[in-house]
Amino acid sequence: MAALVRISSVCHRGVSPLLFRSSSLIRPLAVQNKDRDCPYLISAKIHATPSNYAGSGSKAASLHWTGERILSIVLLGLAPVAYYYPGPAVDYSLAAALTLHGHWGLGQVVTDYVHGDFKVKMANAGLFLLSTVTFAGLCYFNYHDVGICKAVALLWSK
């Protein structure tokens, strides 16, 4: 939760940097006011996580972020398991983990580069379709064909 503090104007010689020990994300911006006569302080506007005060907002975004990291770690662990214990269980787990990791990753790319309500909705709809087809295809491959682990092993044996 990053809070951005902008103190628009401070009297006299400005402010020495305020040191916030815990969070490296909070950076106050203190503007040196060259104007000698500034007897007032313009209101600072802050963004704070909604849980700090009564207002809109859920923990959805934060939980999503945490879920992304946990999935990454799960995927990291699946790699050696796939090498030492190949089989259907790992095949389907890999299919799910890879698809979801890719889906969430591409979702971040959409968030970064696509702007405008309609375009964002369309892009996310297309992404959802792509991920669904991807998962279906991987499951089909696991069921009707050799499976992901065996496929990699075969490719590497050539």
Place this chain on the structure above:
Amino acid sequence: MALLLRTVARQGLCSSRSQFGVLYRHAVPMGTTANEEMNKFWAKNTRLNRPVSPHITIYKWSIPMMMSISHRGTGVALSSGISAFALAALVLPESYPYYLDLIQSMTFGPHFLAFSKFALAFPVVYHTFNGVRHLAWDLGKGFKIPEVYRSGYIVLALTVLTSISLAAM
């Protein structure tokens, strides 16, 4: 106000809420979320048809910058590859071993297969090692600039070595 801030700064600050309250005496929480603010920004600027200021076209590229976009690039490429593979599995009539033998019979030279393995392994390995680097950042570790460069060089070295070993298998 300045005297108050200087006094507080001299004593050092800890992040307890009560001290924040003192500093935020003149602060007003905004009524919009960050997401809404971003959307407002883009809506206004596209409506006014404003050009975007040059940024990546003029800023000097650094190793961390290049590694960051490469992480995204490899991610998108790998995802596309997996989707393409899944689509092929659904659409193509024959089985995987059939197509694998087909590709092998079309081999374009003695080292083609070794090079293809390297080309396949490289983005996976890079994305994996740099992903670990990202997870370390998520834990709050390694943000100092020398550390960023050091971990970056380690990722690059490990990627090359691991890709070569995998291609040799």
